[in-house]
């Protein structure tokens with residue numbers, strides 16, 4: 302599989318008030334192949350969003366380079382579609398207009414047709430003229446996904462897009478995303494802190510450790526596709542889940558400094 306994206310030893314520090322630098326990401330090296338689905342998994346604060354923002358061109362790395370199709374990323378571009386955790390639709394525009402609004406580089410007369418096509422992909426044709434306030438959270442995220450897909454990006458960057466949804470809706474959104482991914486052979490870099498979600502969706506899961514964010518392990522998810530719900534009960538899934546949970550747990554203990562407390566007997 303050819304590498305579409307290469308996060309090439311990327312580090313990021315933020316200046317602190319006192320003038321010293323706070324290292325958030327330490328030499329992250331990760332590739333994403335054409336048509337591949339890779340998740341970034343890690344505890345809160347380990348730098349997942351920062352890394353995604355660097356790939357989006359919204360943040361500049363302190364060291365290292367991100368390559369997309371062999372070109373260095375220096376700014377945002379429509380070759381990358383972003384979906385965020387927070388709902389980011391314009392409240393004064395209908396679903397359809399929200400999608401059209403993103404298509405600034407597309408001739409005006411072609412925009413309605415493209416918007417309609419992608420609203421259909423996410424199953425919202427009947428809600429094209431609704432305003433965000435008239436849509437549920439899950440529906441708003443479907444519009445946001447349609448908006449990102451409508452740009453026909455080289456890569457989809459998704460930052461905990463289902464984080465604010467209830468468990469049922471979240472499961473359905475995962476199914477929807479997988480069906481679109483299989484249909485369009487999307488390349489996806491997906492941020493989550495949900496172990497099951499990362500395993501159900503991904504070809505590989507990049508587990509990040511915290512303080513500073515480092516690649517702890519890249520786990521191959523060799524589970525059959527299409528991924529059906531029952532897969533969660535299979536022995537392979539449970540083995541992978543335990544493995545990833547133990548990696549995350551060790552990192553969380555380190556990050557919270559709770560090691561001594563837990564070693565004393567936890568709840569007692």
Ligand SMILES: Nc1ncnc2c1ncn2[C@@H]1O[C@H](COP(=O)(O)OP(=O)(O)OP(=O)(O)O)[C@@H](O)[C@H]1O
Nearest residue numbers: 315316325343344345346347348349350351352494
């Ligand atoms: N613009 C900024 N200026 C200073 N520090 C920042 C900035 N953006 C992020 N940070 C710091 O970088 C660290 C990583 O933040 P980031 O939001 O990337 O984590 P995350 O893994 O996405 O966490 P979460 O799971 O809670 O979303 C945090 O300590 C945060 O305070």
Ligand SMILES: [Mg+2]
Nearest residue numbers: 349350351460
């Ligand atoms: Mg985040």
